[in-house]
Every structure is written in structure tokens, then in C-alpha cells.
Amino acid sequence: MKSDLQKIHTQNLDLFYGDTQALKDVSISLEEKKVTAFIGPSGCGKSTFLKTLNRMNDLVDNVKISGKVFLDNLNIYEKYDIVELRKRVGMVFQKPNPFPMSIYDNIAYGPRVHGIKSKSILNEIVEKSLKNAALWDEVKDRLKQNALGLSGGQQQRLCIARVLAVEPEVVLMDEPTSALDPLSTLKIEDLINELKKNYTIIIVTHNMQQAGRISDKTAFFLLGEIVEYGSTDKIFSVPEDKRTEDYITGRFG
Amino acid sequence: MSTRIKDRLLYIIICAISFITLGILVWIMAYIITKGLPYISWEFLTTDYRGDREGILPSIVTTLYLIIISLSISTPIGIGTAIYLVEYSKPGKTIDVIRFAIVTLAGIPSIIYGLFGYMFFVIALNYGNSFLAGGMTISIMVLPTIIRTTEEALKAVPKSFREGSLALGATKLTTIIKIVLPSAIPGILAAIILSIGRIVGETAVLIFTLGTATGFPTSIMDSARTLSVHLYMLAKEGLSFEQAFATATVLLIITAFINFISSKIALNIKRFAMGSKN
Numbered sequence: 001m002k003s004d005l006q007k008i009h010t011q012n013l014d015l016f017y018g019d020t021q022a023l024k025d026v027s028i029s030l031e032e033k034k035v036t037a038f039i040g041p042s043g044c045g046k047s048t049f050l051k052t053l054n055r056m057n058d059l060v061d062n063v064k065i066s067g068k069v070f071l072d073n074l075n076i077y078e079k080y081d082i083v084e085l086r087k088r089v090g091m092v093f094q095k096p097n098p099f100p101m102s103i104y105d106n107i108a109y110g111p112r113v114h115g116i117k118s119k120s121i122l123n124e125i126v127e128k129s130l131k132n133a134a135l136w137d138e139v140k141d142r143l144k145q146n147a148l149g150l151s152g153g154q155q156q157r158l159c160i161a162r163v164l165a166v167e168p169e170v171v172l173m174d175e176p177t178s179a180l181d182p183l184s185t186l187k188i189e190d191l192i193n194e195l196k197k198n199y200t201i202i203i204v205t206h207n208m209q210q211a212g213r214i215s216d217k218t219a220f221f222l223l224g225e226i227v228e229y230g231s232t233d234k235i236f237s238v239p240e241d242k243r244t245e246d247y248i249t250g251r252f253g
Numbered sequence: 254m255s256t257r258i259k260d261r262l263l264y265i266i267i268c269a270i271s272f273i274t275l276g277i278l279v280w281i282m283a284y285i286i287t288k289g290l291p292y293i294s295w296e297f298l299t300t301d302y303r304g305d306r307e308g309i310l311p312s313i314v315t316t317l318y319l320i321i322i323s324l325s326i327s328t329p330i331g332i333g334t335a336i337y338l339v340e341y342s343k344p345g346k347t348i349d350v351i352r353f354a355i356v357t358l359a360g361i362p363s364i365i366y367g368l369f370g371y372m373f374f375v376i377a378l379n380y381g382n383s384f385l386a387g388g389m390t391i392s393i394m395v396l397p398t399i400i401r402t403t404e405e406a407l408k409a410v411p412k413s414f415r416e417g418s419l420a421l422g423a424t425k426l427t428t429i430i431k432i433v434l435p436s437a438i439p440g441i442l443a444a445i446i447l448s449i450g451r452i453v454g455e456t457a458v459l460i461f462t463l464g465t466a467t468g469f470p471t472s473i474m475d476s477a478r479t480l481s482v483h484l485y486m487l488a489k490e491g492l493s494f495e496q497a498f499a500t501a502t503v504l505l506i507i508t509a510f511i512n513f514i515s516s517k518i519a520l521n522i523k524r525f526a527m528g529s530k531n
Contacts, residue, residue: 056420061343086422093420097413099432109431110421159417166421 007032007170007200008053013067015048015057015224022048024224026067030217035192035201037211037232040221041247046204049221050172053202054089055082071170087114089170090163095179096155098147098162103130103139106147106158110166125165133161134191153184160191171195173203177210189214208248212236220244282505289502292495298503302467302483307493309500311469315477316507318470319463320452322388323395324445330392331399332441338400339407340429359397366394367461375462382464382476390462391455395448402447406440407433435522442519446512453508456485480504 008030015023023045030036038046051057052069055076068075076085087110098106107126116122126143130136135157139150147158156176163171173192177185192201192214205211211218212232219229220241228235228244239245300308334351342348370390380386410433418428434441464476465486478486480500487497 054420056416059416059419083422083424086420091420093413093416095413097411097417099414099417100436109418110423113418113421113423113427113431162417162421 005031005034007072008202009070010052011068011070013049013052013069014065015045015052016064017060018062022224023052026224026226028219028226028229030200030202032200033196033198034216035196035203035214037215037218038202038204038221039206039208039211039218039247042206044221045224046219046221047174048224050174050202050204051091053170053172054086054091056091058082083114087166088168089172090166090168092156092159092163092171092173092176094175096152096159098150098155098158100146100148102144103147103150103158104143106162107165110162114166129161129165130158132164132195133157134187134194135161151184153180153187156180156184156188157191160188160195164195168199170200170202173201175204175206178206185210208236220247222247285498285501285505288495289498289500292499293502297496297499301469307496309480309483309503311467312478312480312483312500313503313507315463315470316453316479316481316504318384318477319387319391319459319479320449320511322384322473323391323452324448326388327392327395327399327448328445331396331444332403334396334400335403335407336429336434339404340425340433355397355400358393359401363394363455364457366390367458369393370458371461381474382462382466383474384463384470384477385473387459387463388473390458391452394455394458395451398447398451399444402444403437403441406437406444409440410436438519438522442515446515449511449515450508453479453504453511454481455479456481460485480507 006029009028011027013023013026014021026045026049038050040046048057052065053071053076057063057065065077069077071085071088074080099109101109104126107129108122111122111125116125127136127140130139135154138154139158147155150158156179160171160176177188180188189210192203195201196216203211203215215232217230218232218235220227220235220239220243222243228239228241230240235244236248239248296306297308298313299310300306301311302308338348338351342351367390370386370393374380374386374389375382378386380389414432414436415428418432419425423431459479459482463479463482465478465482466476467478467483468475470477480503484497484500484504487493487500
């Protein structure tokens with residue numbers, strides 16, 4: 001399964017919440033500067049798996065993880081600085097979660113936390129990140145205003161900009177458009193297409209059309225296992241597994 | 254009865270109840286102020302209580318000192334405890350014991366704190382009747398209020414803020430200092446205002462620990478009397494009800510003023526902690 005293009009790969013990853021097994025023997029290789037989509041019915045483990053990639057599951061009580069997750073061939077569950085990991089692997093959440101502070105401070109938060117104090121550098125980062133998240137033109141005149149005053153779609157692009165500001169290599173997105181209207185969703189999808197030139201993007205989505213539109217590869221999760229993983233075109237046209245086909249054609253889920 | 258009439262009736266009852274509550278409050282305040290205000294003079298506010306002078310300046314100063322001393326002990330400990338309980342502790346026996354202790358402390362009558370403060374700080378540690386003994390005892394007394402109110406404020410900060418910060422690579426401590434605490438400031442302020450209210454209103458504890466000396470306090474080892482204690486002494490000894498009401502009026506005004514100032518300060522802290530100086 002190894003290839004030169006792989007950015008992240010996992011080996012035999014199991015995850016338990018207490019006694020419930022949420023992930024079963026997940027081994028997958030995710031490619032650099034591609035968009036990989038995780039699809040599957042609710043509770044199939046796709047979000048849980050996403051969160052193992054930047055160790056956000058560490059925050060949950062009673063989680064036991066075994067197996068290996070490699071980022072550029074280094075196991076992130078073994079002697080790995082978690083601050084460094086989350087700097088390299090950013091995350092966008094299901095609901096936009098801007099901090100209750102100004103637009104500028106939201107973007108500058110990450111760089112400041114990582115020790116950048118110079119105002120001119122921060123200004124540059126804020127402008128660049130907002131431009132990369134296609135939000136600059138809408139907010140450039142009101143950077144000092146509270147970010148909570150933005151619309152839902154703008155807030156989510158702000159959250160993407162906030163992640164870009166710490167210059168990650170991988171961006172994880174957990175159903176980033178599920179709380180947004182169709183127009184905002186479209187803008188985020190365009191943005192993802194743009195971002196994949198520079199970033200490895202892994203996105204969990206409930207929306208199969210979305211997976212079809214934006215991803216290069218798709219993994220189908222069911223009951224904590226990966227049933228099928230391959231190029232999006234193939235998964236959506238000639239799936240190998242009967243269960244994948246049933247899910248994609250809307251027979252369950 | 255039709256639903257519409259029932260609805261209307263309920264509305265009237267609820268309105269009446271809230272007006273009664275408000276009415277009682279206004280009545281008490283009006284009663285005290287009308288009785289007290291005529292006796293407030295410049296001299297009353299700026300002299301001490303000695304010989305033929307009947308001023309309350311030492312008591313005003315003492316009240317403010319005591320607030321500052323007690324809060325500078327209890328606020329850091331209380332907020333620290335609340336942060337530990339909400340952000341760090343894992344459910345278990347130890348936490349159950351701590352919570353039980355806090356609830357118990359909150360329910361203890363203040364006279365018991367007074368007795369404890371007297372036996373421990375005044376006698377055993379030999380602090381005498383002093384700001385040190387009074388401040389320590391009052392700090393313990395207001396601690397449960399600060400802890401519980403701050404806890405509620407911290408719990409009310411959305412989990413998504415914490416996740417957002419941690420996912421950007423911020424450490425837990427940075428997240429608490431830069432995101433959680435500033436968001437919780439209005440709640441923490443409520444805790445402090447409640448505490449100030451209890452400190453300003455307390456008498457039983459202070460008679461035992463801070464004492465009732467009438468002079469100007471000059472050191473932390475001095476005994477002194479707060480406005481409430483002064484008020485209590487005036488009324489109990491039947492010395493002067495006019496002065497008692499005048500003192501009560503000053504107490505009301507000071508409390509209102511402190512609440513006003515605290516909310517202004519808290520707003521600025523929040524801006525400072527969250528905002529940039531760009």
C-alpha cells in the first residue's frame with residue numbers, strides 16, 4: 001500500500017470508547033495534496049477516525065487506541081510533540097467555531113500561540129490567510145469587528161483561514177458544510193478545490209454528491225471498518241463491494 | 254375556563270408577583286434612605302467616631318480594606334479551584350470529597366466561621382482581632398460562592414472554543430488563559446460581586462475576628478469595624494438610630510457603586526485579554 005505520494009498512513013488502528021469498539025483494524029494510506037473523502041452512515045467511525053489523525057480523541061475520556069498512525073513515516077502516537085502535530089495537521093469542525101474576538105485576532109491566535117509577536121508579520125499572515133480562504137475581500141474593512149457577527153458561511157471560511165494561518169500541511173475537515181446553506185457550501189467546495197494545490201485535505205461528509213464533486217479518493221466506512229477505498233470515480237461508478245453500492249445508491253444510511 | 258382566560262390570569266399573577274418583589278425592594282431602600290439621608294453630612298462622612306465626633310470614615314475605609322484583603326486571598330484560590338474542577342479533574346472519589354466539602358462549607362452559618370476564626374486565627378495563631386484574622390476567615394467563608402459560581406461560568410464556555418484552540422496547537426493552559434477564562438469573565442464577576450455583598454453585609458464573623466475598634470486602621474494587625482459592624486453596634490447599644498440609618502444609607506450607596514465599577518473593570522479585562530492592542 002506504500003507509495004511516494006503518501007502523507008499519512010495507518011496500520012491496524014483500533015479504537016475503543018470504553019467497551020465499545022469504534023474503529024476496527026483501519027489501515028489506509030492517504031495521499032499528499034489530494035482531497036480524500038470519508039463517507040458512511042452516522043456512527044460508522046469516520047469522524048472518529050478523522051480525529052485520530054490529529055489526536056483530538058485524546059480529549060475524550062475512556063478512549064483506548066492501539067495501532068499506528070504515521071505522518072511522513074513518523075508514528076504520531078509515539079514520542080510525538082502534540083503541539084507540533086496539531087500545527088502540521090489542522091482541523092475544521094462541523095459547526096463554525098470562531099472565538100468571541102475580532103476577525104483579526106481569530107486569525108492571529110494560532111501564530112501568536114506559536115510565538116509570533118511581530119505586528120508586521122502578523123498583519124501579513126492575517127491578510128494571506130484570509131485571501132487563501134477567499135474571505136479577504138468581504139472582511140478587509142472590518143478586521144477589528146467581532147467574528148461572531150459574520151454569517152455562518154463566512155464564519156466557516158474564517159475558521160479555515162485560522163487553520164491556514166499556522167501553515168499546516170494537512171487540513172482535516174469534519175463535515176464542514178453540514179451547518180451551511182447551499183450557496184455557502186458551494187463557496188467552501190470551490191475553496192477546497194483551490195486549497196488542494198498546497199494542502200493535503202481529508203474531509204468527512206454526509207453528502208455523497210459533495211464527495212463526488214470535490215474528492216480525488218473516497219473511503220467508505222461501515223461499523224468502524226473501511227469497506228472500500230479507491231479513486232472517487234471508481235467508487236461512485238463501479239464499486240467493488242455490494243455494501244458500498246447499496247449505500248451510494250441510497251438503499252440505506 | 255377557556256385557555257385564553259387562564260393564560261391572561263396567569264400573566265396577571267406573574268406580573269403581580271414580580272411587582273411585589275420589586276416593590277418590597279424599593280420600599281426597603283426608600284425607607285432606609287429617607288430615614289438616613291437627613292443625617293448624612295460632610296462631617297459624618299469625613300470624621301472618625303470618637304469623643305463627640307460621630308463620623309464613619311474609619312468604617313468606610315475598613316470596609317474597603319476588608320474587601321480588598323479578603324478578595325485578594327479568596328479570588329485566586331477560588332478561581333484556581335474552579336479551573337481544576339472543571340478543566341483538569343477526572344471524576345472519582347477525590348472529586349466527590351472536594352465537592353462535598355464545598356457544598357458543606359457553603360451551608361455553614363456564618364457564626365460558625367466566626368467562632369472558628371476566633372479560635373484559630375485570633376487565639377491559636379495569635380493574630381488577635383485584626384484585618385489578618387478577619388480577612389482570612391471571611392476568605393474561607395466566601396470561597397464556596399466563588400468556586401461554585403466560577404465553575405458554572407467555566408462550564409458555560411462552549412466546548413467548541415476549547416477544541417478550536419487545542420486543534421490549532423495551543424496547549425491546555427494557553428487555551429484556558431486565552432480563551433476559556435476571558436469568555437467566563439461575566440460569570441466570574443458575578444462571583445466577585447456576590448462575595449463583595451457577603452463581605453459588606455457580614456457582622457457575626459467580624460465581631461469575633463476583626464473586632465470593633467473605632468479608630469483608623471493603620472496596619473494589617475489592627476482591629477477595626479466595618480460599616481455593618483458599626484451599624485450593628487449603634488443599633489444594638491441603642492446609641493443612635495439616626496446614625497444607624499445614615500450608615501445604612503452609605504452602605505447601600507457604596508455597594509451600588511462597587512457593583513457598577515466591577516462590571517466596568519470586568520469589561521475592560523475581557524477586552525484586554527481577548528482583544529489585541531492593534
